[in-house]
Ligand SMILES: Nc1ncnc2c1ncn2[C@@H]1O[C@H](COP(=O)(O)OP(=O)(O)OP(=O)(O)O)[C@@H](O)[C@H]1O
């Protein structure tokens with residue numbers, strides 16, 4: 140059964156599935172995300188969060204099922220999907236060897252923003268993310284929080300309808316984390332951008348997401364607002380962390396390959 | 412408006428120009444690589460070239476050995492730089508940067524083609540070094556508008572060809588270790604089974620078919636035809652360039668299918 144949410148769906152997955160050989164990274168995933176919400180995907184390492192986002196951003200073809208994003212089919216209309224979305228990957232998407240402004244200039248060109256508008260748009264985006272003073276500094280000298288904000292500026296430059304953020308706050312100190320979330324919230328208020336975000340910080344998901352999907356071994360095992368999910372446990376004072384433990388267990392997952400863990404940590408270290 | 416044909420062409424040109432421009436900005440921020448890259452061709456010309464000119468070990472017809480060698484060394488340095496270009500894509504995969512290009516609405520053919528062309532900026536910098544050195548060594552080279560323009564075109568084509576081949580390898584192997592292994596395995600046969608440092612005529616018969624199937628041969632031959640007008644090039648320059656263009660387009664078509672694997 141597909142749980143329906145109020146309002147028009149901006150992301151609709153139908154039986155979305157992705158296998159890697161024997162591993163089923165995402166299994167029969169069906170859910171809808173509406174145009175005006177911040178939707179959180181939570182789940183243990185290797186649960187399938189990144190794989191889901193890669194399919195929705197057209198980077199990875201599904202091996203079964205399909206989905207629409209901003210009304211376009213991810214398999215049949217990938218070019219249209221790409222024009223409608225912004226993506227901040229779990230790893231890194233800003234180039235360290237050039238400046239913040241140059242990164243945005245390139246992205247503006249890739250999204251076909253005409254030259255005469257591009258400079259103003261890039262400068263506005265840098266200002267918005269509080270990066271105006273470091274616009275002409277090489278990104279290799281940026282702090283982790285600054286890199287993340289630059290990546291968000293990149294992902295927003297073409298004013299996408301849906302923004303996908305894969306662990307945007309990993310490796311950041313609490314102040315930088317709050318700054319990132321403040322931007323996410325402002326964005327939704329100012330432009331009505333729908334946001335799909337993954338995180339391992341349960342307090343963040345609880346505070347900022349309208350709805351949360353708990354994903355475990357490739358399947359959505361719980362879906363609802365943080366308050367609804369906590370209520371299902373039937374314990375007064377339950378936290379989203381308790382929900383996570385209840386649905387996804389504590390056991391150590393074998394899924395997340397060594398290599399992947401190495402990659403994530405290396406990036407996290409770089410962002411710190 | 413962007414969907415009108417003119418807007419679409421403008422958009423595509425904009426996409427290509429920022430991809431090439433990004434490479435230029437990187438080199439401008441940190442040109443050390445360009446200087447380091449210049450050492451190898453300089454050694455080949457000055458040491459190898461001078462020694463073999465004196466001992467007359469390689470028969471090159473009417474031209475001196477240095478005249479014969481200069482285009483070969485230029486082609487060789489273009490090859491050596493371009494064939495390792497794919498490692499940048501593997502690093503971008505490891506960092507995650509590659510996804511920025513692949514989630515954008517840049518058509519895959521344009522993305523790969525522009526990245527290939529952007530690799531020729533390094534090749535062109537080598538041309539400046541080799542031509543200056545050759546002039547200092549008093550190698551009589553042709554410097555007309557046509558010959559210099561032709562050399563630029565040949566270098567862009569050759570760089571794009573080998574860097575696209577490199578991106579294909581990168582998309583298939585996806586790790587730096589395997590990529591470096593294959594890159595090293597490939598460069599020496601490409602170099603020695605070509606007319607870069609000796610004429611095909613003196614090769615053993617079994618090697619000649621490989622030399623004629625080797626794209627580097629056509630790059631060397633084009634450069635030789637353009638730079639050393641008296642010299643014995645094998646084919647007309649237009650034919651050499653045509654062969655390079657056809658192979659390049661074929662490789663771009665293949666690479667555009669494989670390149671998205673770097674984001675999976
Ligand atoms: N390219 C790939 N090839 C093979 N297996 C893969 C690939 N990408 C992901 N997997 C596997 O798919 C499963 C889901 O991985 P995924 O990266 O989606 O998890 P995740 O929920 O994002 O985890 P994390 O919280 O660690 O980021 C894991 O078992 C992972 O090893």
Ligand SMILES: [Mg+2]
Nearest residue numbers: 188189190229
């Ligand atoms: Mg992940």
